[in-house]
Amino acid sequence: MHRATMARTMPVREEPGGHGRTLIDALCATILAVGVYWLANDGSFMFFNYHLHLAVSFLEGRLHIANPPSWLTEFAFANGKPYVYFDPFPAVFLLPFASAWGLDVNLARVSIGVGSVNVGLIRLVLGQLGVARSTANWATLLFGVGTVHFYAAQYGNTWMLGHLLAIAALTLAWLEATRDANPFLLGLFCALAGTSRGPALLGTPVFLFLALRRRPRFSTLFEFGLPLALTAIALGFYNHARFGDPLDNGYLHANQALLNPEHGSFSWRYLGKNLYQYFGLLPGLQATWPYLTVDDHGLSLLATTPAVLLLLRPGWSDRARDARLLGWLAIAGCVAVQGVYMIYFWDGWRQFGSRYTLDYAPFLIVALALRNDPRAGSRRWLFPALVLVSVAVNVWGVWFWHTQRP
Numbered sequence: 416m417h418r419a420t421m422a423r424t425m426p427v428r429e430e431p432g433g434h435g436r437t438l439i440d441a442l443c444a445t446i447l448a449v450g451v452y453w454l455a456n457d458g459s460f461m462f463f464n465y466h467l468h469l470a471v472s473f474l475e476g477r478l479h480i481a482n483p484p485s486w487l488t489e490f491a492f493a494n495g496k497p498y499v500y501f502d503p504f505p506a507v508f509l510l511p512f513a514s515a516w517g518l519d520v521n522l523a524r525v526s527i528g529v530g531s532v533n534v535g536l537i538r539l540v541l542g543q544l545g546v547a548r549s550t551a552n553w554a555t556l557l558f559g560v561g562t563v564h565f566y567a568a569q570y571g572n573t574w575m576l577g578h579l580l581a582i583a584a585l586t587l588a589w590l591e592a593t594r595d596a597n598p599f600l601l602g603l604f605c606a607l608a609g610t611s612r613g614p615a616l617l618g619t620p621v622f623l624f625l626a627l628r629r630r631p632r633f634s635t636l637f638e639f640g641l642p643l644a645l646t647a648i649a650l651g652f653y654n655h656a657r658f659g660d661p662l663d664n665g666y667l668h669a670n671q672a673l674l675n676p677e678h679g680s681f682s683w684r685y686l687g688k689n690l691y692q693y694f695g696l697l698p699g700l701q702a703t704w705p706y707l708t709v710d711d712h713g714l715s716l717l718a719t720t721p722a723v724l725l726l727l728r729p730g731w732s733d734r735a736r737d738a739r740l741l742g743w744l745a746i747a748g749c750v751a752v753q754g755v756y757m758i759y760f761w762d763g764w765r766q767f768g769s770r771y772t773l774d775y776a777p778f779l780i781v782a783l784a785l786r787n788d789p790r791a792g793s794r795r796w797l798f799p800a801l802v803l804v805s806v807a808v809n810v811w812g813v814w815f816w817h818t819q820r821p
Contacts (some may be wrong), residue, residue, distance in 0.1 A: 491665030530568025
Protein backbone atom coordinates (compact mmCIF):
# COMPACT_ATOMS: atom_id res chain seq x y z
CA MET A 416 0.00 0.00 0.00
CA HIS A 417 1.24 3.46 -0.86
CA ARG A 418 2.54 5.39 2.16
CA ALA A 419 0.15 8.34 1.60
CA THR A 420 -2.80 5.93 1.49
CA MET A 421 -1.69 4.27 4.72
CA ALA A 422 -1.47 7.65 6.44
CA ARG A 423 -4.93 8.55 5.21
CA THR A 424 -6.65 5.36 6.29
CA MET A 425 -4.84 4.65 9.53
CA PRO A 426 -6.80 5.78 12.63
CA VAL A 427 -5.29 7.73 15.48
CA ARG A 428 -4.51 5.38 18.37
CA GLU A 429 -3.23 5.83 21.87
CA GLU A 430 0.13 4.53 23.03
CA PRO A 431 0.44 0.72 23.45
CA GLY A 432 -0.96 -0.57 26.72
CA GLY A 433 -2.72 2.71 27.41
CA HIS A 434 -6.31 1.67 26.73
CA GLY A 435 -6.90 0.25 30.20
CA ARG A 436 -5.33 3.25 31.88
CA THR A 437 -7.44 5.59 29.76
CA LEU A 438 -10.66 3.83 30.81
CA ILE A 439 -9.65 3.92 34.47
CA ASP A 440 -8.69 7.60 34.27
CA ALA A 441 -11.94 8.45 32.47
CA LEU A 442 -14.04 6.62 35.06
CA CYS A 443 -12.19 8.29 37.93
CA ALA A 444 -12.53 11.70 36.27
CA THR A 445 -16.29 11.18 35.87
CA ILE A 446 -16.77 10.14 39.49
CA LEU A 447 -14.68 13.04 40.77
CA ALA A 448 -16.61 15.46 38.57
CA VAL A 449 -19.91 14.23 40.01
CA GLY A 450 -18.59 14.91 43.53
CA VAL A 451 -17.16 18.34 42.71
CA TYR A 452 -20.20 19.53 40.77
CA TRP A 453 -22.63 18.18 43.34
CA LEU A 454 -20.82 19.86 46.22
CA ALA A 455 -20.53 23.13 44.31
CA ASN A 456 -24.27 23.28 43.57
CA ASP A 457 -26.27 25.03 46.29
CA GLY A 458 -29.17 22.57 46.15
CA SER A 459 -31.71 25.07 44.86
CA PHE A 460 -34.38 23.99 42.38
CA MET A 461 -33.64 25.41 38.92
CA PHE A 462 -36.73 27.30 37.84
CA PHE A 463 -35.26 28.54 34.54
CA ASN A 464 -36.25 25.32 32.81
CA TYR A 465 -37.75 26.18 29.43
CA HIS A 466 -36.68 22.89 27.89
CA LEU A 467 -38.36 20.91 30.65
CA HIS A 468 -41.63 22.75 30.02
CA LEU A 469 -41.20 22.03 26.32
CA ALA A 470 -40.58 18.33 27.01
CA VAL A 471 -43.79 18.17 29.07
CA SER A 472 -45.63 19.92 26.24
CA PHE A 473 -44.34 17.36 23.73
CA LEU A 474 -45.60 14.55 25.97
CA GLU A 475 -48.99 16.24 26.16
CA GLY A 476 -49.19 16.63 22.39
CA ARG A 477 -48.49 20.38 22.21
CA LEU A 478 -45.74 22.48 20.65
CA HIS A 479 -46.51 25.59 22.71
CA ILE A 480 -46.23 26.09 26.47
CA ALA A 481 -49.60 26.14 28.19
CA ASN A 482 -49.82 28.61 31.09
CA PRO A 483 -46.08 29.26 31.54
CA PRO A 484 -45.04 30.48 34.99
CA SER A 485 -44.48 34.20 35.39
CA TRP A 486 -40.69 33.91 35.67
CA LEU A 487 -40.37 32.36 32.20
CA THR A 488 -40.68 35.27 29.81
CA GLU A 489 -38.45 34.43 26.81
CA PHE A 490 -40.90 33.12 24.23
CA ALA A 491 -41.68 33.65 20.59
CA PHE A 492 -45.41 34.22 20.16
CA ALA A 493 -47.57 33.09 17.25
CA ASN A 494 -51.38 33.22 17.23
CA GLY A 495 -51.23 34.24 20.88
CA LYS A 496 -49.35 31.10 21.92
CA PRO A 497 -45.90 31.09 23.58
CA TYR A 498 -43.26 28.91 21.93
CA VAL A 499 -39.79 28.02 23.18
CA TYR A 500 -37.43 29.31 20.48
CA PHE A 501 -34.24 27.74 21.84
CA ASP A 502 -32.73 24.74 20.03
CA PRO A 503 -34.97 21.72 20.74
CA PHE A 504 -32.68 18.75 21.41
CA PRO A 505 -32.38 19.43 25.17
CA ALA A 506 -36.18 19.04 25.38
CA VAL A 507 -35.96 15.74 23.48
CA PHE A 508 -33.19 14.61 25.82
CA LEU A 509 -35.41 15.46 28.81
CA LEU A 510 -38.40 13.43 27.58
CA PRO A 511 -37.66 10.36 29.76
CA PHE A 512 -37.16 12.56 32.82
CA ALA A 513 -40.31 14.55 32.10
CA SER A 514 -42.28 11.36 31.56
CA ALA A 515 -41.23 10.06 34.97
CA TRP A 516 -41.27 13.23 37.08
CA GLY A 517 -42.92 15.96 35.06
CA LEU A 518 -42.02 19.51 36.03
CA ASP A 519 -40.43 18.33 39.28
CA VAL A 520 -37.18 17.51 37.46
CA ASN A 521 -34.35 19.72 38.70
CA LEU A 522 -32.30 20.72 35.65
CA ALA A 523 -29.32 21.41 37.89
CA ARG A 524 -29.15 17.71 38.80
CA VAL A 525 -29.46 16.68 35.16
CA SER A 526 -26.71 19.12 34.20
CA ILE A 527 -24.42 17.74 36.89
CA GLY A 528 -24.85 14.30 35.35
CA VAL A 529 -24.31 15.46 31.77
CA GLY A 530 -21.34 17.63 32.75
CA SER A 531 -19.70 14.78 34.64
CA VAL A 532 -20.07 12.43 31.66
CA ASN A 533 -18.52 15.15 29.48
CA VAL A 534 -15.42 15.11 31.66
CA GLY A 535 -15.03 11.36 31.23
CA LEU A 536 -15.61 11.61 27.48
CA ILE A 537 -12.94 14.30 27.15
CA ARG A 538 -10.47 11.99 28.90
CA LEU A 539 -11.33 9.20 26.47
CA VAL A 540 -10.72 11.49 23.50
CA LEU A 541 -7.36 12.60 24.85
CA GLY A 542 -6.35 8.99 25.40
CA GLN A 543 -7.43 8.20 21.86
CA LEU A 544 -5.28 11.05 20.54
CA GLY A 545 -2.20 9.42 22.00
CA VAL A 546 -0.82 12.28 24.08
CA ALA A 547 1.07 11.45 27.26
CA ARG A 548 -1.07 10.26 30.16
CA SER A 549 0.00 13.27 32.23
CA THR A 550 -1.02 15.64 29.44
CA ALA A 551 -4.39 13.95 29.10
CA ASN A 552 -5.08 14.17 32.82
CA TRP A 553 -3.99 17.80 33.11
CA ALA A 554 -6.12 18.72 30.09
CA THR A 555 -9.10 16.86 31.57
CA LEU A 556 -8.67 18.74 34.84
CA LEU A 557 -8.53 21.98 32.87
CA PHE A 558 -11.77 21.17 31.06
CA GLY A 559 -13.65 19.94 34.10
CA VAL A 560 -12.71 22.60 36.65
CA GLY A 561 -10.59 25.19 34.80
CA THR A 562 -13.15 26.39 32.25
CA VAL A 563 -16.70 27.74 32.55
CA HIS A 564 -17.85 24.15 32.05
CA PHE A 565 -17.49 23.93 35.85
CA TYR A 566 -19.88 26.83 36.39
CA ALA A 567 -22.31 25.58 33.74
CA ALA A 568 -22.44 21.98 34.98
CA GLN A 569 -23.00 22.77 38.63
CA TYR A 570 -25.48 25.60 37.93
CA GLY A 571 -27.54 23.91 35.27
CA ASN A 572 -30.29 26.15 33.91
CA THR A 573 -31.89 25.58 30.50
CA TRP A 574 -29.19 27.52 28.61
CA MET A 575 -26.37 25.71 30.38
CA LEU A 576 -27.93 22.33 29.61
CA GLY A 577 -27.93 23.26 25.92
CA HIS A 578 -24.21 24.00 26.08
CA LEU A 579 -23.48 20.79 27.97
CA LEU A 580 -25.36 18.62 25.48
CA ALA A 581 -23.59 20.31 22.56
CA ILE A 582 -20.26 19.56 24.27
CA ALA A 583 -21.29 15.92 24.74
CA ALA A 584 -22.17 15.57 21.05
CA LEU A 585 -18.98 17.28 19.85
CA THR A 586 -16.84 15.19 22.19
CA LEU A 587 -18.47 11.99 20.92
CA ALA A 588 -17.71 13.23 17.41
CA TRP A 589 -14.04 13.69 18.32
CA LEU A 590 -13.99 10.22 19.85
CA GLU A 591 -15.43 8.70 16.67
CA ALA A 592 -13.31 10.85 14.33
CA THR A 593 -10.07 9.66 15.94
CA ARG A 594 -11.17 6.03 15.94
CA ASP A 595 -13.24 4.64 13.03
CA ALA A 596 -14.58 7.96 11.65
CA ASN A 597 -17.91 6.37 10.72
CA PRO A 598 -19.47 9.14 8.61
CA PHE A 599 -23.08 8.43 9.60
CA LEU A 600 -22.24 8.55 13.31
CA LEU A 601 -20.22 11.72 12.81
CA GLY A 602 -23.13 13.34 10.98
CA LEU A 603 -25.51 12.23 13.73
CA PHE A 604 -23.33 13.68 16.49
CA CYS A 605 -23.02 16.93 14.53
CA ALA A 606 -26.81 17.08 14.17
CA LEU A 607 -27.23 16.61 17.92
CA ALA A 608 -24.67 19.34 18.60
CA GLY A 609 -26.41 21.72 16.19
CA THR A 610 -29.86 21.10 17.67
CA SER A 611 -28.48 21.72 21.16
CA ARG A 612 -26.58 24.89 20.29
CA GLY A 613 -26.93 26.07 16.71
CA PRO A 614 -23.51 27.80 16.48
CA ALA A 615 -21.77 24.54 17.45
CA LEU A 616 -22.66 23.30 13.96
CA LEU A 617 -20.06 25.68 12.52
CA GLY A 618 -17.27 23.49 13.86
CA THR A 619 -18.58 20.28 12.33
CA PRO A 620 -16.84 20.59 8.90
CA VAL A 621 -13.78 19.43 10.83
CA PHE A 622 -15.40 16.03 11.25
CA LEU A 623 -16.49 15.85 7.62
CA PHE A 624 -12.88 16.52 6.61
CA LEU A 625 -11.64 13.72 8.88
CA ALA A 626 -14.30 11.33 7.57
CA LEU A 627 -13.36 12.10 3.95
CA ARG A 628 -9.68 11.78 4.76
CA ARG A 629 -10.33 8.26 6.02
CA ARG A 630 -12.75 7.29 3.20
CA PRO A 631 -12.37 9.71 0.24
CA ARG A 632 -15.50 8.80 -1.72
CA PHE A 633 -18.97 10.17 -2.41
CA SER A 634 -20.68 7.66 -0.10
CA THR A 635 -18.85 9.23 2.85
CA LEU A 636 -20.33 12.62 2.05
CA PHE A 637 -23.78 11.07 1.62
CA GLU A 638 -23.64 9.14 4.90
CA PHE A 639 -22.36 12.16 6.80
CA GLY A 640 -25.02 14.42 5.35
CA LEU A 641 -27.96 12.03 5.77
CA PRO A 642 -28.62 12.58 9.51
CA LEU A 643 -28.03 16.31 9.05
CA ALA A 644 -30.52 16.45 6.18
CA LEU A 645 -33.14 14.43 8.07
CA THR A 646 -32.69 16.69 11.08
CA ALA A 647 -33.07 19.79 8.90
CA ILE A 648 -36.29 18.38 7.43
CA ALA A 649 -37.66 17.60 10.90
CA LEU A 650 -36.81 21.11 12.07
CA GLY A 651 -38.50 22.54 8.99
CA PHE A 652 -41.74 20.74 9.85
CA TYR A 653 -41.36 21.84 13.48
CA ASN A 654 -40.91 25.48 12.47
CA HIS A 655 -43.76 25.39 9.98
CA ALA A 656 -46.12 23.94 12.58
CA ARG A 657 -45.27 26.78 14.96
CA PHE A 658 -44.69 29.84 12.78
CA GLY A 659 -45.90 28.87 9.32
CA ASP A 660 -42.40 29.04 7.81
CA PRO A 661 -39.94 26.10 7.74
CA LEU A 662 -36.99 28.51 7.94
CA ASP A 663 -38.30 30.55 10.90
CA ASN A 664 -37.46 29.17 14.35
CA GLY A 665 -38.65 32.31 16.12
CA TYR A 666 -35.21 33.22 17.45
CA LEU A 667 -34.52 36.44 15.58
CA HIS A 668 -38.06 37.72 16.02
CA ALA A 669 -37.91 37.02 19.75
CA ASN A 670 -34.56 38.83 20.02
CA GLN A 671 -36.05 41.86 18.34
CA ALA A 672 -39.15 41.83 20.53
CA LEU A 673 -37.41 41.14 23.85
CA LEU A 674 -34.06 42.91 23.55
CA ASN A 675 -34.33 45.15 20.47
CA PRO A 676 -30.66 44.96 19.39
CA GLU A 677 -29.49 48.29 18.01
CA HIS A 678 -28.00 46.94 14.78
CA GLY A 679 -29.97 43.72 14.48
CA SER A 680 -28.88 40.37 15.87
CA PHE A 681 -25.73 40.19 13.74
CA SER A 682 -23.54 43.11 12.70
CA TRP A 683 -19.85 43.95 12.33
CA ARG A 684 -20.57 46.94 14.60
CA TYR A 685 -20.52 44.57 17.58
CA LEU A 686 -16.95 43.47 16.83
CA GLY A 687 -15.17 45.89 19.19
CA LYS A 688 -17.49 45.15 22.10
CA ASN A 689 -17.09 41.42 21.60
CA LEU A 690 -13.32 41.57 21.33
CA TYR A 691 -13.34 43.08 24.80
CA GLN A 692 -16.00 40.66 26.08
CA TYR A 693 -14.20 37.50 25.00
CA PHE A 694 -10.56 38.48 25.33
CA GLY A 695 -10.22 41.54 27.56
CA LEU A 696 -12.90 41.58 30.25
CA LEU A 697 -11.32 41.22 33.70
CA PRO A 698 -12.77 41.21 37.24
CA GLY A 699 -13.66 44.56 38.75
CA LEU A 700 -11.90 45.90 41.81
CA GLN A 701 -13.44 47.19 45.04
CA ALA A 702 -12.03 48.35 48.39
CA THR A 703 -13.87 45.79 50.52
CA TRP A 704 -14.10 41.99 50.62
CA PRO A 705 -14.03 40.09 48.33
CA TYR A 706 -12.06 42.84 46.51
CA LEU A 707 -12.64 41.25 43.09
CA THR A 708 -16.10 41.38 41.52
CA VAL A 709 -17.86 40.04 38.45
CA ASP A 710 -20.89 41.69 36.88
CA ASP A 711 -23.61 40.05 34.79
CA HIS A 712 -21.46 40.04 31.65
CA GLY A 713 -19.02 37.64 33.28
CA LEU A 714 -15.32 37.42 32.44
CA SER A 715 -13.44 36.90 29.21
CA LEU A 716 -12.12 33.53 28.08
CA LEU A 717 -8.57 34.62 28.85
CA ALA A 718 -9.56 35.66 32.38
CA THR A 719 -11.41 32.45 33.26
CA THR A 720 -9.00 30.11 31.48
CA PRO A 721 -5.55 31.70 31.13
CA ALA A 722 -4.19 28.31 30.00
CA VAL A 723 -5.63 29.24 26.59
CA LEU A 724 -2.58 31.48 26.15
CA LEU A 725 -0.53 28.31 25.70
CA LEU A 726 -2.03 27.88 22.25
CA LEU A 727 0.59 30.48 21.29
CA ARG A 728 3.41 28.03 22.02
CA PRO A 729 5.24 26.70 18.96
CA GLY A 730 5.09 23.08 17.86
CA TRP A 731 2.81 20.09 18.41
CA SER A 732 3.02 16.75 20.18
CA ASP A 733 5.67 14.46 18.75
CA ARG A 734 4.00 11.29 20.04
CA ALA A 735 0.37 11.79 18.97
CA ARG A 736 -0.25 10.71 15.39
CA ASP A 737 -1.30 13.51 13.04
CA ALA A 738 -0.87 15.98 15.89
CA ARG A 739 -0.18 18.95 13.65
CA LEU A 740 -3.17 18.30 11.40
CA LEU A 741 -5.58 17.57 14.25
CA GLY A 742 -4.29 20.54 16.23
CA TRP A 743 -4.88 22.99 13.41
CA LEU A 744 -8.28 21.47 12.66
CA ALA A 745 -9.22 21.91 16.32
CA ILE A 746 -8.13 25.55 16.22
CA ALA A 747 -10.12 26.02 13.00
CA GLY A 748 -13.20 24.67 14.79
CA CYS A 749 -12.68 27.18 17.61
CA VAL A 750 -12.29 30.06 15.17
CA ALA A 751 -15.37 29.08 13.16
CA VAL A 752 -17.66 29.01 16.20
CA GLN A 753 -16.14 32.04 17.91
CA GLY A 754 -16.32 33.95 14.65
CA VAL A 755 -20.11 34.09 14.62
CA TYR A 756 -20.15 35.32 18.22
CA MET A 757 -17.83 38.19 17.32
CA ILE A 758 -20.65 39.79 15.32
CA TYR A 759 -23.53 38.75 17.58
CA PHE A 760 -25.24 41.39 19.70
CA TRP A 761 -25.59 39.35 22.91
CA ASP A 762 -22.91 37.96 25.22
CA GLY A 763 -24.90 35.41 27.25
CA TRP A 764 -25.66 37.59 30.29
CA ARG A 765 -25.94 36.48 33.95
CA GLN A 766 -22.80 34.36 33.83
CA PHE A 767 -19.47 33.96 35.55
CA GLY A 768 -17.55 33.50 32.31
CA SER A 769 -18.32 33.84 28.62
CA ARG A 770 -20.55 30.79 28.29
CA TYR A 771 -20.73 30.90 24.51
CA THR A 772 -17.13 29.67 24.43
CA LEU A 773 -18.47 26.34 25.64
CA ASP A 774 -19.78 25.70 22.13
CA TYR A 775 -16.24 24.91 21.01
CA ALA A 776 -14.73 23.69 24.29
CA PRO A 777 -13.88 20.18 23.00
CA PHE A 778 -11.95 21.71 20.08
CA LEU A 779 -10.11 23.97 22.49
CA ILE A 780 -9.08 21.14 24.82
CA VAL A 781 -7.88 18.95 21.93
CA ALA A 782 -5.75 21.81 20.58
CA LEU A 783 -4.29 22.61 24.01
CA ALA A 784 -3.43 18.97 24.72
CA LEU A 785 -1.67 18.54 21.37
CA ARG A 786 0.15 21.86 21.74
CA ASN A 787 1.36 21.17 25.29
CA ASP A 788 2.31 17.50 25.18
CA PRO A 789 5.86 17.24 26.65
CA ARG A 790 8.63 17.17 24.07
CA ALA A 791 12.31 17.93 23.93
CA GLY A 792 13.11 21.52 24.82
CA SER A 793 9.63 22.42 26.06
CA ARG A 794 8.99 23.94 29.47
CA ARG A 795 6.88 21.11 30.84
CA TRP A 796 5.83 22.99 33.95
CA LEU A 797 4.00 25.72 32.02
CA PHE A 798 0.90 23.69 31.20
CA PRO A 799 0.31 22.28 34.72
CA ALA A 800 1.00 25.73 36.20
CA LEU A 801 -1.57 27.52 34.04
CA VAL A 802 -4.06 24.69 34.48
CA LEU A 803 -3.85 25.21 38.25
CA VAL A 804 -4.26 28.97 37.82
CA SER A 805 -7.33 28.34 35.65
CA VAL A 806 -8.76 25.95 38.24
CA ALA A 807 -8.24 28.52 40.99
CA VAL A 808 -10.05 31.19 38.96
CA ASN A 809 -13.05 28.97 38.28
CA VAL A 810 -13.31 27.69 41.85
CA TRP A 811 -13.28 31.32 42.99
CA GLY A 812 -15.86 32.19 40.34
CA VAL A 813 -18.32 29.50 41.41
CA TRP A 814 -17.88 30.52 45.04
CA PHE A 815 -18.35 34.19 44.14
CA TRP A 816 -21.47 33.53 42.13
CA HIS A 817 -23.12 31.53 44.89
CA THR A 818 -22.15 33.77 47.81
CA GLN A 819 -21.72 37.31 46.49
CA ARG A 820 -24.19 37.72 43.64
CA PRO A 821 -27.68 39.05 44.53
